[in-house]
Amino acid sequence: MEQWKLDAFNHAVKCQPFECCGILAKNDNKLEYWECKNIAKDNPEYSFVIDPLDWADCEDSVDQIVGIVHSHPEGEFKFSDNDIASCNYLDVPFYLVEPSTQSIIHIEPQKI
Numbered sequence: 001m002e003q004w005k006l007d008a009f010n011h012a013v014k015c016q017p018f019e020c021c022g023i024l025a026k027n028d029n030k031l032e033y034w035e036c037k038n039i040a041k042d043n044p045e046y047s048f049v050i051d052p053l054d055w056a057d058c059e060d061s062v063d064q065i066v067g068i069v070h071s072h073p074e075g076e077f078k079f080s081d082n083d084i085a086s087c088n089y090l091d092v093p094f095y096l097v098e099p100s101t102q103s104i105i106h107i108e109p110q111k112i
């Protein structure tokens with residue numbers, strides 16, 4: 001399995017029962033998972049907000065941000081309406097990771 005996926009699963013386990021969040025980045029033509037802090041104030045079990053400092057750090061250090069990764073430790077393994085809206089709004093692909101089955105699903109932003 002690719003290293004970024006292992007890193008994302010490990011991070012998701014570490015963050016339980018809260019949602020993990022991270023950035024999928026391309027650096028030297030390799031995909032990397034960047035751990036970010038979930039700073040959601042309300043219900044971090046069911047939502048995430050990427051710490052803007054982590055985002056800025058990542059943006060400064062990598063060639064390209066290619067995705068946003070998070071987990072649903074308490075919820076269903078599918079994208080919520082909120083996730084889909086954020087994906088479209090941010091115009092970045094979204095990845096959802098499920099460490100217990102080592103599964104990953106992803107969606108692309110929809111162009112309107």
Ligand SMILES: [Zn+2]
Pocket residue numbers: 070071072079080083
């Ligand atoms: Zn979600």
